[in-house]
Amino acid sequence: MLTRDLNKLLSEMSLEEKVGQLLLIGFEGRRPNREVAEFIKEGKVGGVVLLSRNAEEAGEAADLICVLQKLATAGSHALPLFIAVDQEGGSVVRLTEGVTVFPSNMALGATGCSDYALLAAEAVGGELASLGVNMNFAPVLDVNNNPRNPVIGIRSFGEDPELVAEFGKMAIKGYQNRGVATVAKHFPGHGDTAFDSHLTMPRVPYTMERLFQLELVPFQAAIACGVDCIMTAHLAFPAIEANPGLPATLSETVLTGLLRQKMGFDGLIITDCLEMQGVTAAVNPEQAAAMAVGAGADLALISHSLERQRAAHREIMESVRRGFIPLVRIEEAVGKILRLKQRLFTTEQSISSSGRSRQKVEVSRKLGVASAQNSAEENQSLARRIAADSLTLVRNEGGILPLKLQPNEDLLIITFRGRGLTLVEEGGGFVSGLFHSLRKRHLRIEERIVAISPEENEIDQIIRELKERRPGMVILATQDAGLYPGQATVVKRVAAAGFPSVVIALRTPYDLAAFPEVKTFIAAYGFRTTTLEALAGLLWGEFLPLGKLPVSIPGLYPAGYGLEGFD
Structure with a gap:
């Protein structure tokens, strides 16, 4: 020593x-x-x-x-x-x-x-x-x-x-x-x-x-x-x-x-x-x-x-x-x-x-390290509680949430590939996981993973597929849409085509400023498994939204805003 x-x-x-x-x-x-x-x-x-x-x-x-x-x-x-x-x-x-x-x-x-x-x-x-x-x-x-x-x-x-x-x-x-x-x-x-x-x-x-x-x-x-x-x-x-x-x-x-x-x-x-x-x-x-x-x-x-x-x-x-x-x-x-x-x-x-x-070292790939002070299960439970309490429902116009899909209706997720958007993330970061969390609650589900800022031809293909399939709900999971204009174009075109949709910002809530016309918007502040699992629960109304924006969305909402229920 x-x-x-x-x-x-x-x-x-x-x-x-x-x-x-x-x-x-x-x-x-x-x-x-x-x-x-x-x-x-x-x-x-x-x-x-x-x-x-x-x-x-x-x-x-x-x-x-x-x-x-x-x-x-x-x-x-x-x-x-x-x-x-x-x-x-x-x-x-x-x-x-x-x-x-x-x-x-x-x-x-x-x-x-x-x-x-x-x-x-x-x-x-x-x-x-x-x-x-x-x-x-x-x-x-x-x-x-x-x-x-x-x-x-x-x-x-x-x-x-x-x-x-x-x-x-x-x-x-x-x-x-x-x-x-x-x-x-x-x-x-x-x-x-x-x-x-x-x-x-x-x-x-x-x-x-x-x-x-x-x-x-x-x-x-x-x-x-x-x-x-x-x-x-x-x-x-x-x-x-x-x-x-x-x-x-x-x-x-x-x-x-x-x-x-x-x-x-x-x-x-x-x-x-x-x-x-x-x-x-x-x-x-x-x-x-x-x-x-x-x-x-x-x-x-x-x-x-x-x-x-x-x-x-x-x-x-x-x-x-x-x-x-x-x-x-x-x-x-x-x-x-x-x-x-x-x-x-x-x-x-x-x-x-x-x-x-x-x-x-007590290690479990599923549960984590058990320290001298907390069990791995206690730490995981705390992380889940924080994730759930943080989710911020910013808009729910038309009462889309909680989701009310029929068993025979399709749910389509559009995810923007955001792996390692900054050097500090070492090329890691986002791994598509929302599909797996939602699949536990609805079987007719498909995920479309697209470029972080898709070009016009990819966007056209997305819209054609939507018109052919006519899903009952579209979930768009954005990541820093204000910095990647292709994301905003996809969101706007999905909304303009009349498909019922929910937009979830997996990073900052500033994304809403890039497509202010959307009717349903959730700020999630993250893309790790714990957050995605909490998101699935919120979408299905398993708990009420409690989170408040810790940053303002310019021209739209001040810091501290957030709906306290689905109504």
Whole structure:
């Protein structure tokens, strides 16, 4: 265990080892290759982030974590690794099998019950800790008030900064209750952008007054409640940083001046991945690592290239030797890292058990991991309850819902193929499942899966098929229709043709603005199995709708709106 005197430990570490603690790396494949393993054994890595490419199933993750920690603790100082994942819930989760996948943050916001955020985080945190994961890149504290935001959306709790702050605080408490370090993101705020920082550097053009009234509110609340870490965003904030080409991640004015000095944050500052184009448009990842550390970051995240990771280690070392980064800055960062590791590895996990074998983790592909605090069944039940309580019936003109199909009537589902719409989803995400949930309730059912933004010829074919089959009901499951105009065209043409239909937004509820003429509309905030099963129940009237919009639909409905019954 990390029970040694940390000041003494810090004094015994070489500069090479200290710089190694500042690197948070990722790698390809199910096991680290020889070169990655050697890099870890050399003491040049402070933590590892696991993505879906490394493990999707709980037992597999536990085995991998055991391997990684054994590599790290074989060194002279036996320092364990941070093991991090993005297990946000909803569209962004890395582990999908043998764990409980909870609905999205926006679904939580739609319930109006912040206790759900606490309970969900405790459930997820307990499952992660039982596998040896000690850091979750969550919660997302971005205030999503831009309908055209392509990367945050349902990852946000909503558009009200106070609601985001309250739900965020409860999530932080829940993870910490289970011994998992929390990482609030993406500072200073990625919610009001129309571009994805994986692909470019978005610009947030607002005044400091506006930022403190909106974007920064959840982060200030998180700091007040003791969040462990804050992750930076690769965005330009001209009101804070005068250099237009310098993203927040690399700005001393943002990280030290604003976050440390003005807002009083004393935890770890972690960069978002430095291989994202929001940074690499200006500098290469290894230069970015040195610049970020010099600006005030404590952990530099490089998720992919070992060559870049080794180069970053060399770049930071050279920057210290040449006086560009003061040694005191390195020691300050390492001190924070060691203190957090000491807390994590002396409360919940010993170094030897931080990655447990498959036999020691109770895993069920159907039910999930049973943590020490909750059974797998209890976690699954909680996820189902949240999903049901979040569903928001926005319109039910004509009383189509609940469905009243006769046994001989056909039900057709039109689903837009939305797998991995953003890079953060790693090509994963949506898997068609609404068909299976509805089939339990109605036998005459068929699903038509079409392109995310179908072209005119595909749309014409859909309408021809509908006219030939004359189904009793059409369900259209949209995904970010405002960003993919072909979806709106399909919905409008189905409505114009007079077919009875229900539109379900599987991501953000902003979709309704793209086809305001539709008569029946449900906001679901997600596409995972738990949400789809709840949707099927709502469509058949097995429970009443309770959810309220956590974001406004421009020109149509304010945040907080939602029908409280089918009438």
